[in-house]
Amino acid sequence: MAVYVVGHKSPDTDSVCAAIALADLKSKLGLECIPVAQGELNNESKFVLEKFGVKAPEIMTDGTGKQVILVDHSDISQSLDNLDKAEILGIVDHHKVGDVTTPNPVEVWTWPVGCTCTVLKNMYDFFGVEIPKDIAGIMACAILSDTVIFKSATCTDKDKEAAEALAKIAGIDDLQALGLEMFKVKSAVEGTPIRDLVKRDYKDFDMSGNKVGIGQLEVVDLSILDPVKEQLAEDIKKLKQEGGYHSVFLLLTDIMKEGSLMLIASDDPSIVEKAFGKAPEGDRIWLDGVMSRKKQVVPNFEKAFAS
Numbered sequence: 001m002a003v004y005v006v007g008h009k010s011p012d013t014d015s016v017c018a019a020i021a022l023a024d025l026k027s028k029l030g031l032e033c034i035p036v037a038q039g040e041l042n043n044e045s046k047f048v049l050e051k052f053g054v055k056a057p058e059i060m061t062d063g064t065g066k067q068v069i070l071v072d073h074s075d076i077s078q079s080l081d082n083l084d085k086a087e088i089l090g091i092v093d094h095h096k097v098g099d100v101t102t103p104n105p106v107e108v109w110t111w112p113v114g115c116t117c118t119v120l121k122n123m124y125d126f127f128g129v130e131i132p133k134d135i136a137g138i139m140a141c142a143i144l145s146d147t148v149i150f151k152s153a154t155c156t157d158k159d160k161e162a163a164e165a166l167a168k169i170a171g172i173d174d175l176q177a178l179g180l181e182m183f184k185v186k187s188a189v190e191g192t193p194i195r196d197l198v199k200r201d202y203k204d205f206d207m208s209g210n211k212v213g214i215g216q217l218e219v220v221d222l223s224i225l226d227p228v229k230e231q232l233a234e235d236i237k238k239l240k241q242e243g244g245y246h247s248v249f250l251l252l253t254d255i256m257k258e259g260s261l262m263l264i265a266s267d268d269p270s271i272v273e274k275a276f277g278k279a280p281e282g283d284r285i286w287l288d289g290v291m292s293r294k295k296q297v298v299p300n301f302e303k304a305f306a307s
Contacts, residue, residue: 003033003089004066006080008073010202011037013045013182015072017142018116019057021135022071022092025120028129033069036060038080042200044145044186052137052170072116074098077204092119094146094154095294099206114154115146121162137170141182148218148255149179152292180220183255187219194231198239198250205298207305210246213239214301216293222254222261229263233283237265247271249301251293259288262297275304 005023007015019035026033035057041049049056060066063079063086070091075098076083088100090107094116111119117139124131131139143163147155150163167175189197202215215236219225225232229252236248247266254260264272264283273279276287290296 001067003031003069004060005033005035005069005071006038006060007071008075008078008203009038010199011039011041011045012072012201013042013048013138013145014116014142016041016045016057017048017138018071018092018120020054021117021120021131021139022069022123024132024135025124025127025129026069029127034058042186043188044182047182047185048138048141048145051141052134054134054138070100074100074110075203075205076100077206092116092123094119096298111158113156114152114159115143115162117142117146117166118156118159118162121166122158131166131169133170136166137172140166140170140172140175141178144175144179144182145186148253148291149176149183151255151258152295153289154292154295183218183220187221187224189217189219189224189228194228194235195239197228198232198235203293205302207246207302210305211244212301212305213243213245213248214251214293214297215249216251216253216260218253218255218291220255222252222257225252233263233265236263240265249297251287251290251297253291255291258291259286260290261286262290271301271304274307275300 005019007019016037023033023035037057037059038061041056062081064082067087067089069089074091074093088102088106092109094111094113109119140163143159147159172178198215205212236250240248250263252261262285264280
């Protein structure tokens, strides 16, 4: 019986590439594994897989009757439907430990680094398994994506070391240039439905009993989003109503300016001032230096909702 390796809902480059890499590693260690994704791949992920000639994973959204290994998440809200009817064999992640529980002991690798693929690079080394050139390439790209070309507050020396080692294996000469190429692809918004932009990199959270959604759009220059900014602001209000959320926040992250404009739809907008010590202007707020949802946004909101 094959084991399915799966990342979170609204798959990003790390969750997709980590699933592919872990499936490769585990299969070479004698456990037949198949990488899957919970939805359509975004443009950046498609670009990365095509660049290194790696096949995109099949889509799987229901865990019923399956054996699974979770990558890049350990929150039920971000995982497969009917996860309670699946058998979880392991977790490889770089986020806080979520609310997934198991009846039996499982293999868990969670490190405080900027990317799941950094953990996976070290897993390959630990087990003495050679990383194929194509998989090394997509793993390096995942690190560039998740650490925003090493600019994110989540980036560690281990991420940089892993990316450099993977680049050597993959024959990547210039990580910075590759990162900018990826983010230009990621920045493209023309012709994309507004809801798809909102959900491009989006996660649900339970914060002290409040349903909160936080999305993020990372662009090379915030002006790229000027034609759709107001539509994005309106759509998160619609999403809030449709999903019964307390709040939906959308981070518009400017890679070059190293900050984010947060769009706000909330039952209690004062939660934003409580979280960041700064009052929003209407339904938005500029957060200088904020580039990481995981490290600079989610913890602040969790504290604010708990107080």
